[in-house]
Amino acid sequence: MRLDRPIGTYLLLWPTFWALWFAGEGSPSFANLIIFTLGVVSMRAAGCVINDYADRNVDGSVERTKHRPLPAGEIQPRQALILFVFLLLLSLALVLMTNPLTIMLSFGGLALAATYPFLKRFTHLPQLGLGAAWAWAVPMAFAAERGELPVTLWLVFAAVILWTVAFDTYYAMVDREDDLKVGIKSTAILFAQYDLLIIGLLQLLALILLLAAGLEFGRSWFYGAGLVAAGLYFVNQHLQAQGRDRDACFRSFLNNHRVGMVIFIGLALDYLLLP
Helix, strand or coil, X not given: CCCCCCHHHHHHHHHHHHHHHHHCCCCCCHHHXXXXXXXXXXXXXXXXXXXXXXXXXXXXXXXXXXXXCCCCCCCCHHHHHHHHHHHHHHHHHHHCCCCHXXXXXXXHHHHHHHHHHHHHHCCXXXXXXXXXHHHCHHHHHHHHHHCCCCCCHHHHHHHHHHHHHHHHHHHHHHCHHHHHHHCCCCHHHHHHHHHHHHHHHHHHHHHHHHHXXXXXXXXXXXXXXXXXXXXXXXXXXXXXXXXXXXXXXHHHHHCHHHHHHHHHHHHHHHHHHCC
16 A cells, blocks of 8 residues: 555645645635545555556566565455455445535545556556546545636646656656566657656646636636745756666655645635735
8 A cells, every 4th residue: 555655645636736726716625635535545545556456467577666665575466456355345334424426526536546547557658547547636626615617627637647658757766667577568668768858848848737727716826836845846856867877866756745745735825825
């Protein structure tokens, strides 16, 4: 479940909070805040479990993943599936506390989370599948807070997809050589020598979409300052990964926790001080 490595939880939590704050106009309901926070933890854990199940026969050949519980023989595939189902039931129990629209949308999120780990067998764009799964929290948050899906939410949705593809490409760059040997596909392999250029373009587009969303939702200077801080982090990531060293690429990936955080801080302060 990677509860000992919470970076994935953070990376899913921040865009979920962006959506809740936009949807709740700076004051999302306390109940939804608790439901979605716990839902982020349970669904990220479920995603890790099904990802490890899907990769159980190849993780042993990849340096970074060879010590995970399934390839190491610490647990059996059947046990992993039982845990996956348990985590899904826990997530379902949480979403049942919301409303019919959110419950209906949750099945789309389930389909995305369950199928994403298998995409790397068939396409070089599994990161796009992850982005869609990550971004699905946005319409769900609006559904829970407002009971409807305003058109402007899709700006945030698209921005989360682009941001996710960018940071998960950094992550895939860590494993690129191993993935080529075992036949796993990724955007890091697809983008090849243009990887950093494309990551930069995706990050720029994500910021533009988030800026457009902020304007549509009437946000002002504090939110804009958060986007500027995020942009500076993006530049630092790019410079850090110039040599494409595995550790440097991994640090650039991890740095996206701060990107999500500063955007949220800017958004929360904007609603608090400039309602």
